[in-house]
Amino acid sequence: MIQLTDVSKSYGSEKTVHALSHIDLTIAPGERVAVMGPSGSGKSTLLNLVCGLDEPTSGSVKVEGVELSGLTDDARTRLRREKIGMIFQTFNLLPTLTAGENVALPLRLQGEHKHEAERRAVAMLERVGLKDRAVHRPDELSGGERQRVAIARAVIFRPPLLLGDEPTGNLDSVTGEEILRLLDDLHSEYNNTLLLVTHNVQAAGHCDRIVSLHDGQIVRDERIEQGLAEIR
Ligand SMILES: Nc1ncnc2c1ncn2[C@@H]1O[C@H](COP(=O)(O)OP(=O)(O)O)[C@@H](O)[C@H]1O
Ligand SMILES: [Mg+2]
DSSP: OEEEEEEEEEEOSSSOEEEEEEEEEEEOTTOEEEEEOOTTSSHHHHHHHHTTSSOOSEEEEEETTEEGGGSOHHHHHHHHHHHEEEEETTOOOOTTSOHHHHHHHHHHHTTOOHHHHHHHHHHHHHHTTOTTOTTOOGGGSOHHHHHHHHHHHHTTTOOSEEEEESTTTTSOHHHHHHHHHHHHHHHHHHOOEEEEEOSOHHHHTTSSEEEEEETTEEEEEEEOOHHHHHHO
């Protein structure tokens, strides 16, 4: 599903920052991987490379067997829209749109008719536990509700790959756990691959594998056995 081969990413020319150095990482379809590590260790850089928002300085990034650097901008945008869902710590909803309009947006961009897009958006909002919230704007919703809207938007095309950058980082632990349970439910339903950046052990406990980064390098890669999952 995801294959990184000898990937490095540096920023700047005068004072070069090596955000990632020689990363090799293979993630199988349906696998749930937590990427952990201290602030500045390269977690967000890794996600940005996998979703094609950024390009590596060297090395190869493949998603579903497709080499991202070989794609045109249009093809990369399409891949990101249809195959990859993204959720963020700050939710990234459009503040002037209602919850329903936020979720319908990717469908509208794809050329779906307004009524059908709205119907599907409302059904997806219901799926994530937000029946009757479609007409509310983000500032009328709690943090947990906003993240549900963002998740509904991210999975509207049932993407095989879901990426999260600290999706519970702005939520209290109870609300965060509810969001992680929702991601568990969606994973059972869609069998999507999940790449979850977090420095939260609770979130990692919902994954099958933990990849630890330090100073842009993978320092540990371990499978989680039942034990850790039972802590939650
Ligand atoms: N656009 C950028 N320009 C310059 N340096 C950057 C940029 N993005 C990230 N970095 C640097 O790369 C390193 C890794 O950053 P990042 O991937 O955001 O880490 P994390 O998400 O683990 O906190 C940090 O030292 C950061 O300062
Ligand atoms: Mg980050």
